[in-house]
Amino acid sequence: xxxxxxxxxxxxxxxxxxxxxxxxxxxxxxxxxxxxxxxxxxxxxxxxxx
Amino acid sequence: xxxxxxxxxxxxxxxxxxxxxxxxxxxxxxxxxxxxxxxxxxxxxxxxxxxxxxxxxxxxxxxxxxxxxxxxxxxxxxxxxxxxxxxxxxxxxxxxxxxxxxxxxxxxxxxxxxxxxxxxxxxxxxxxxxxxxxxxxxxxxxxxxxxxxxxxxxxxxxxxxxxxxxxxxxxxxxxxxxxxxxxxxxxxxxxxxxxxxxxxxxxxxxxxxxxxxxxxxxxxxxxxxxxxxxxxxxxxxxxxxx
Amino acid sequence: xxxxxxxxxxxxxxxxxxxxxxxxxxxxxxxxxxxxxxxxxxxxxxxxxxxxxxxxxxxxxxxxxxxxxxxxxxxxxxxxxxxxxxxxxxxxxxxxxxxxxxxxxxxxxxxxxxxxxxxxxxxxxxxxxxxxxxxxxxxxxxxxxxxxxxxxxxxxxxxxxxxxxxxxxxxxxxxxxxxxxxxxxxxxxxxxxxxxxxxxxxxxxxxxxxxxxxxxxx
Numbered sequence: 001x002x003x004x005x006x007x008x009x010x011x012x013x014x015x016x017x018x019x020x021x022x023x024x025x026x027x028x029x030x031x032x033x034x035x036x037x038x039x040x041x042x043x044x045x046x047x048x049x050x
Numbered sequence: 051x052x053x054x055x056x057x058x059x060x061x062x063x064x065x066x067x068x069x070x071x072x073x074x075x076x077x078x079x080x081x082x083x084x085x086x087x088x089x090x091x092x093x094x095x096x097x098x099x100x101x102x103x104x105x106x107x108x109x110x111x112x113x114x115x116x117x118x119x120x121x122x123x124x125x126x127x128x129x130x131x132x133x134x135x136x137x138x139x140x141x142x143x144x145x146x147x148x149x150x151x152x153x154x155x156x157x158x159x160x161x162x163x164x165x166x167x168x169x170x171x172x173x174x175x176x177x178x179x180x181x182x183x184x185x186x187x188x189x190x191x192x193x194x195x196x197x198x199x200x201x202x203x204x205x206x207x208x209x210x211x212x213x214x215x216x217x218x219x220x221x222x223x224x225x226x227x228x229x230x231x232x233x234x235x236x237x238x239x240x241x242x243x244x245x246x247x248x249x250x251x252x253x254x255x256x257x258x259x260x261x262x263x264x265x266x267x268x269x270x271x272x273x274x275x276x277x278x279x280x281x282x283x284x285x286x287x288x289x290x291x292x
Numbered sequence: 293x294x295x296x297x298x299x300x301x302x303x304x305x306x307x308x309x310x311x312x313x314x315x316x317x318x319x320x321x322x323x324x325x326x327x328x329x330x331x332x333x334x335x336x337x338x339x340x341x342x343x344x345x346x347x348x349x350x351x352x353x354x355x356x357x358x359x360x361x362x363x364x365x366x367x368x369x370x371x372x373x374x375x376x377x378x379x380x381x382x383x384x385x386x387x388x389x390x391x392x393x394x395x396x397x398x399x400x401x402x403x404x405x406x407x408x409x410x411x412x413x414x415x416x417x418x419x420x421x422x423x424x425x426x427x428x429x430x431x432x433x434x435x436x437x438x439x440x441x442x443x444x445x446x447x448x449x450x451x452x453x454x455x456x457x458x459x460x461x462x463x464x465x466x467x468x469x470x471x472x473x474x475x476x477x478x479x480x481x482x483x484x485x486x487x488x489x490x491x492x493x494x495x496x497x498x499x500x501x502x503x504x505x506x507x508x509x510x
Binding site for chain 3: 223
């Protein structure tokens with residue numbers, strides 16, 4: 001751990017907020033991608049009428 | 051072989067599926083390396099102390115926030131002119147990513163501003179422009195959500211994107227003028243690139259590369275999702291009609 | 293075009309048309325501000341131009357969803373689309389009607405409300421000029437937003453979200469003219485910028501509004 005001095009709270013806070021937001025964005029994107037992909041496969045597997 | 055081949059959704063999905071693992075790899079590698087390098091192995095700035103380390107998040111996020119809007123603008127133009135659905139969906143996919151980048155830029159800026167300027171927020175032209183940019187992202191996403199018909203939504207949001215770009219640019223200059231009008235000579239300069247030393251510059255470059263890769267990967271993934279979601283809707287509709 | 297304008301004006305003035313609502317809203321917001329910030333004349337004097345501009349803008353916003361909503365509901369918008377008048381003309385006339393029924397009364401009422409806020413003597417002229425120059429832009433931009441949301445049920449909130457960011461440049465330059473006028477500073481630069489934005493918006497945005505209307509009526 002580097003010595004961040006008196007600004008440690010700010011620096012770590014900035015990293016935590018940013019990585020948290022990026023993580024949430026990636027997680028949401030991947031989760032929705034999985035869900036939609038599963039839905040599409042389910043619909044395509046069903047027999048077609050007409 | 052031309053770039054328009056990728057306007058075919060199937061071809062787009064196939065190609066991006068091949069590219070995505072590489073993009074994720076580059077994004078993780080660059081972000082990991084850049085941020086660890088920046089966080090652990092760069093010296094403190096003689097004036098800013100350790101808060102200079104926030105730059106590795108702030109500057110790339112701000113860059114991506116603007117470039118995401120530019121990408122949406124280009125994609126909207128392509129949709130209006132050539133009517134490729136992938137293009138419209140890519141614009142839609144990029145908007146939330148751009149909005150999150152704007153929030154990161156604003157949040158890290160505020161966290162940096164508190165110890166450095168003594169305030170979380172100042173109505174500095176750059177800060178204000180970013181806040182306005184965020185509002186534009188919100189409106190754009192809200193319009194996409196509100197309209198049911200896909201093509202109508204794509205048309206309306208692209209026009210909003212074009213008009214919004216003009217007004218965002220106008221706002222940028224208006225804000226610049228407004229702030230100078232209020233505080234003559236106040237010099238809250240956030241220009242980092244101009245005077246960064248090499249020690250800070252190289253890890254910053256790596257971080258920027260990481261953010262770009264992350265952005266492209268996210269947009270590809272989200273565009274795929276939009277394509278699949280639309281296909282699912284279309285198939286379900288066909289079933290119900292049959 | 294003139295027939296359409298006359299019709300819109302008649303509809304607005306008739307009961308239930310919403311004429312005067314914006315004006316009342318303008319009055320109420322302006323009256324509420326001193327309750328919020330305190331009655332000291334010095335503070336009110338300093339913020340008067342900005343308050344008047346922001347409340348005029350909000351009053352303008354309030355009546356935007358009426359521009360197309362009623363015509364869309366009873367189908368007359370579809371009739372207008374097939375009429376010989378080009379869609380750009382329709383969008384322009386709608387904006388003009390909105391300005392005449394909302395913007396112009398706001399401009400007229402602003403000096404009276406300026407008295408309530410202790411606006412300095414020198415400020416009245418520039419306040420009038422800036423509002424007279426700026427409100428047409430607000431109407432045209434608002435018409436664009438109303439056209440975007442015409443097909444959406446309960447689109448009022450979305451309309452504000454779309455239109456308010458677009459209002460930023462007009463507000464900045466308009467309020468700046470009024471503020472500098474009140475403080476006796478030179479107003480030329482913001483005045484020219486405000487006029488530029490207004491003229492540009494009036495000239496170009498009806499085309500965007502018309503494109504959007506055509507898409508929505510497809």
